[in-house]
Amino acid sequence: MKTVTISDVAAQAKVSKSTVSQFLNKRYDYMGDKTKQRIERAIEELGYQPNIVARSLKQKSTRTIGVIVANILHNFTTEVTRAIEDACISADYHTIICNADDDPEKEKHYIEMLRAKQVDGLIIFPTGGNRDLYKKMLKDRYPVIFLDRKVEDISISSVLLDNEMAAGLAIEHFIQKDYQRIGMITTSIMHHITPRLERIKGYEKAIRRHGLPFIEDYVKSAEPTNIQQVLEDLLGLEEPPEAILAGNDLVLIELLKYVKQKNLRIPEELAIIGIDDVSFASFYTPAITTVAQPTFEIGKMGAEALLNKIRTKNTENELFHYRFEPCLMVRDSV
Template identity: 35%
Template sequence: MNGKAARPTISDVAKAAKTGKTSVSRYLNGEQNALSDDLRGRIERAIAELDYRPSQMARGLKRGRTRLIGLIIADITNPYSVDVLSGIEAACREKGFTPLVCNTNNEVDQELHYLDLLRSYQVEGIVVNAVGMREEGLNRLQQSALPMVLIDRKIPDFACDMVGLDNIQAATTATEHLIEQGFEALLFLSEPLGMVNTRHERLRAFRSTLGRHSGIIAENAETPLHEAERIDNTLREFHSRH
């Protein structure tokens, strides 16, 4: 036999307060001015004695507002993702929303799974730091008709707000700066490019900038940025060659 006590319900509160469920619902929904002082007191004491905590999900669904924001992150270990998470959480807290964070670990199939999961929770909006969604995922996003923002990703032929930087200008400025400082061998080190078009943009800008300068040795390498040993090996090999 399971000794865990059953979670108290609104019916239990109504019974303890000697009233109906409608009055308890009004109390919980902030319509306390419709109740007498005596009734408000009885409901308040019943809630405290039973340690009743209403299901915010159920109440949100009933009102058509869950106050939930879905957040799909490609790699939660990436320092950039940590900063993004912090900013989104602060903005949600300020506006009275709660973020539901899903880490795909750079796996496209996980993106589709979490997208369906977030829709089942009836989130009110989605923030996506996508790896490289395929057509199936794009169709699901478009059909959801949810407010959506992409983080540091661009999806061709997909009308959606995007927050990021000018990748071409950023990579060009960084490369020009190194050349101006007199460096003659440059390594473009990146997370695996995969289908992430913003990463490809940065690499193209790097190569395009070098094309305007002669005598510069340049290479590019791809490695997960959280794998410190692989990064060290890549840098040592580059230095040994140049």
């Protein structure tokens, strides 16, 4: 079966090839409605499919960006990637989303694969374990933005939350409600992930600011599969915490599972605040107090910052680390 070409469409619509090309690239400035309708009808009748590869080679752009997320199971990740996709669609760009599972090897594979596919730029939730690759992108002047995290001594701009403030808001609220023995659990800090370390720092600063003792045994980090045991150890202390800050949505889920298994009453026996305003927090019984991130704003800004780098071909813009402020959603768990 003969492949339908742009010349066939032009002949059928009785216009020039350049007019069809302008139509396909959505350049309608000097094109009449009847001309557009004839081209649309010709494309439909002939079953024409544009050669995306050929167009990409000609334009030196695939109009595609890659997004490498750290863990697609996070509620935060789902909402941020949706915002990225919305911003890209509005700008007529496609997205390819890859899940690195916080594994530097998987991240390396996806960076190399996406660059081989000639995507125009990358948004990365970095594991921090591929410093040489990050430096190579800088050396190549390749458009890249970090989201949710920074990597020490790597000069790539980032968009993230004010994580110290997020933990501080939670601790302040606990203290206002007369809790003094306050614990915190976060997912593993083995790979020095920015939000986890900064939230622990914010917790410690807030505890010390109010003259409470900083008790190292009250601060725990673990993989989600080990959090149940961590809770068993933490609440088994001679003087256990009476309140716990869950460092992210995965920790909160494990914490609520534990509470249900042990028939603990919230907040009478254990007060809880979670960072990340998960969808079920408002209708859980009792409703869970959370620290919310402006996820859609974070994703939108990350996408717009990358698209600006791509459009202006200026990857040497001034380095920035933009931080959004969190918001405390007061409910019934404290």
